[in-house]
Amino acid sequence: TALSLAAAQGAAEPGPLAGKTLLLTAGPTREALDPVRYLSNHSSGKMGYALAEQAARLGADVTLVSGPVTLATPAGVTRIDVQSAQQMLEAVMARVEAHEIFIGCAAVADYRPVAAATDKIKKSQETLTIEMVRNPDILATVAGHSKRPFTVGFAAETRDVEHYALDKLARKKLDMIAANDVSKPGQGFNADSNALTLYWPGGSKDLGHSDKATQAEALLLTIAEKLTK
Amino acid sequence: TALSLAAAQGAAEPGPLAGKTLLLTAGPTREALDPVRYLSNHSSGKMGYALAEQAARLGADVTLVSGPVTLATPAGVTRIDVQSAQQMLEAVMARVEAHEIFIGCAAVADYRPVAAATDKIKKSQETLTIEMVRNPDILATVAGHSKRPFTVGFAAETRDVEHYALDKLARKKLDMIAANDVSKPGQGFNADSNALTLYWPGGSKDLGHSDKATQAEALLLTIAEKLTK
Numbered sequence: 001t002a003l004s005l006a007a008a009q010g011a012a013e014p015g016p017l018a019g020k021t022l023l024l025t026a027g028p029t030r031e032a033l034d035p036v037r038y039l040s041n042h043s044s045g046k047m048g049y050a051l052a053e054q055a056a057r058l059g060a061d062v063t064l065v066s067g068p069v070t071l072a073t074p075a076g077v078t079r080i081d082v083q084s085a086q087q088m089l090e091a092v093m094a095r096v097e098a099h100e101i102f103i104g105c106a107a108v109a110d111y112r113p114v115a116a117a118t119d120k121i122k123k124s125q126e127t128l129t130i131e132m133v134r135n136p137d138i139l140a141t142v143a144g145h146s147k148r149p150f151t152v153g154f155a156a157e158t159r160d161v162e163h164y165a166l167d168k169l170a171r172k173k174l175d176m177i178a179a180n181d182v183s184k185p186g187q188g189f190n191a192d193s194n195a196l197t198l199y200w201p202g203g204s205k206d207l208g209h210s211d212k213a214t215q216a217e218a219l220l221l222t223i224a225e226k227l228t229k
Numbered sequence: 230t231a232l233s234l235a236a237a238q239g240a241a242e243p244g245p246l247a248g249k250t251l252l253l254t255a256g257p258t259r260e261a262l263d264p265v266r267y268l269s270n271h272s273s274g275k276m277g278y279a280l281a282e283q284a285a286r287l288g289a290d291v292t293l294v295s296g297p298v299t300l301a302t303p304a305g306v307t308r309i310d311v312q313s314a315q316q317m318l319e320a321v322m323a324r325v326e327a328h329e330i331f332i333g334c335a336a337v338a339d340y341r342p343v344a345a346a347t348d349k350i351k352k353s354q355e356t357l358t359i360e361m362v363r364n365p366d367i368l369a370t371v372a373g374h375s376k377r378p379f380t381v382g383f384a385a386e387t388r389d390v391e392h393y394a395l396d397k398l399a400r401k402k403l404d405m406i407a408a409n410d411v412s413k414p415g416q417g418f419n420a421d422s423n424a425l426t427l428y429w430p431g432g433s434k435d436l437g438h439s440d441k442a443t444q445a446e447a448l449l450l451t452i453a454e455k456l457t458k
Contacts, residue, residue: 035387036336036411037270039262070299107265111357125363128340132357158264182265 015059016224022060023099024051025092025106025138027067029085033113033130043107045069047194050212051105052077055220065091067106085109085135096142101223102149104139107156111135140172150227152176158183165199176200178219198222244288245453251289252328253280254321254335254367256296258314262342262359272336274298276423279441280334281306284449294320296335314338314364325371330452331378333368336385340364369401379456381405387412394428405429407448427451
């Protein structure tokens with residue numbers, strides 16, 4: 001029978017995210033100053049890719065909108081590559097209604113140069129002033145959508161982590177936020193491990209310190225719990 | 230005999246750069262804005278790494294000062310990793326007297342933020358102004374050294390390539406410059422091929438369009454010719 005065949009293939013138990021659709025962002029964005037120069041950040045994409053991989057393993061239908069990283073696409077994950085925050089916003093908003101969960105794990109550049117030069121800037125001056133404007137807030141845009149998914153953000157901070165995380169949770173009207181202190185060694189942008197604390201309206205959960213796959217699974221299982229309540 | 234043993238190992242013919250010492254830089258630099266953000270450029274490091282690999286194959290003793298790239302160190306090459314232009318300058322100047330040839334292939338950031346913030350910048354404003362100052366000019370510093378090596382620079386331009394290349398050759402008092410037009414498809418920063426034109430005081434040589442290993446070998450053989458004259 002189909003059931004025994006599924007069991008023989010090790011797919012007997014439907015995963016805790018079986019049938020759920022997850023849209024997530026990962027990696028940095030790059031904001032062009034001119035054809036050769038850009039502003040970016042140290043996000044490796046490892047946490048977002050760990051989330052995509054674990055979510056697929058737990059049964060979710062996963063779409064990953066990714067900034068420039070050097071990581072392989074996890075098995076079973078649909079990946080869309082983007083460079084800038086504006087491209088990431090467009091890729092996300094085109095798909096947000098079709099997904100039940102959104103996790104904004106990308107380290108989106110907060111600002112972009114006012115106008116990217118078409119030709120390479122010549123270095124004729126001793127000083128250079130770059131005028132920057134705020135990028136669109138992808139997380140807040142998703143959370144403000146009339147058909148919003150369960151919306152989860154990340155807060156990577158160098159100090160006052162809980163304060164900034166709770167402020168971001170409330171201000172952007174998120175369902176959950178995963179906070180970490182990137183100033184501590186062994187967690188954050190280029191590390192293979194992490195130490196997330198989850199906050200949601202009225203509660204929190206410390207995930208301890210472990211590899212990013214374990215942190216990702218714990219975060220996804222917490223989301224699955226909230227969705228079934 | 231030692232000679233026949235060398236011949237049996239395929240090392241009978243000394244390479245055209247045998248016994249020569251080459252110091253070169255490759256890749257981009259990253260200039261920190263704060264602990265998470267940086268300014269960089271699209272240099273992949275492929276051209277510099279191709280030069281390091283071919284130079285070692287042609288018999289040179291090669292030291293590669295490299296910005297952050299995702300490339301493997303070529304066999305037989307000594308690699309020193311750096312991030313910022315200032316770190317790259319220090320790594321180069323500490324070694325410049327011990328080398329007969331210098332090739333500046335890195336895409337060194339021309340400017341860096343006046344002061345890198347210790348904590349992550351909070352995005353509380355609609356606009357942000359970044360004040361930048363000129364970075365040290367590594368190539369000109371090497372060329373201006375009292376015991377300067379044979380000094381070769383690169384010019385990656387988006388227009389008026391020959392004009393800017395000849396200007397840079399004269400202004401920085403280089404022995405040779407390798408110019409390419411990065412606005413053309415299939416050459417430049419992330420491509421596997423290139424189309425360099427070499428200029429030196431009183432002459433030039435068009436290397437045509439080919440893979441970066443072939444371009445690297447042709448450039449190195451031209452340098453070897455100049456050194457033996």
